Amino acid sequence: MNLFYILFFFIIIQRVIEVMIAKRNERWMKQQGAIEVGEDHYKWIVLVHVLFFLSIALEAYNETLELTMWHGFLFGIFLVTQGFRIWCLTSLGRYWNTKIIVLPGANLIAKGPYRFFKHPNYLVVGVEFIVIPLLYNAYFTAVLFPIFHLLLMKIRIPHEEKALMEAYKS
Template sequence: MWGLISVIIIQRLVELNIAKKNEKWMKERGGIERGQSHYKWFIILHVLFFISLLLESMMRDVTHVTLNYFLFAVFILTQLIRIWCIRTLGKFWNTKIIISPNFSLVSEGPYKFVKHPNYIIVGIELIVIPLLFGAYITAVVFPILHVLLLTIRIPSEEKALAEVKFSRERNENH
């Protein structure tokens, strides 16, 4: 089980590295960051999630927890959809809100069906990962905190996307 936690943490660090490179690429092409004031809370939430997961797992002694194959299958499915989200957005995938009127909104892949698929995936992960380790408190607390943060993040992102759309339409009419 500790191997799985390690893999998830490494995966998140790799994703942060990808996001940093994509941020640099977008900003070099006129990308502008929005929603900076709440971004730190996502970092804090995810760091605390892993700390809580590790502490609760250690207190419960997960060495005797048997793998729940259904939860593990859900976890694998979320990872496949997560990768689909990242691949679909390509250079535009980021953990921050970065906008530019120079680029069109991506509306293919999972974004063809759902506006914010990655937020849904993260919400599911925040439930499933702790349940795999018998960390029931973590499985309840962090999805709630995630949803609360999304009440700030999604409107901020929607406002930024509307700004891009308005800017693009204004440029097309002139």
């Protein structure tokens, strides 16, 4: 099995594990009295992520995938984004989720990358939506899905900001 297939399946397994972690965190937070907001757009985020992998699979189906210097550079960027992704998730701990779930009265997390800016994980996803398809010579996907991501973030971030401001008022 070639490196590119291994990487593709690794990323999918990683996403499945993240969804499982998010579900566990969601249960814990709701047991503590957390509330979910912005549910209406969440289905679109899920759809875009599923279509992202399908698009890569279809676009790269018959591509000759070789580990060139270009792919080595992209793979390096991918590894850095994975480190950054893990830093984001571990910094939020049990508060990390794929949904907007806030726990009124809790302290707003301001450690790790969240010391420097508010939504670092969305930056990671945006970079991945470019880098991962380019690893597979899926150029259409590398152009289209970052646009979808930006459009969704224009909806999601204001919902999240409003929920955080209301939940963490001093």
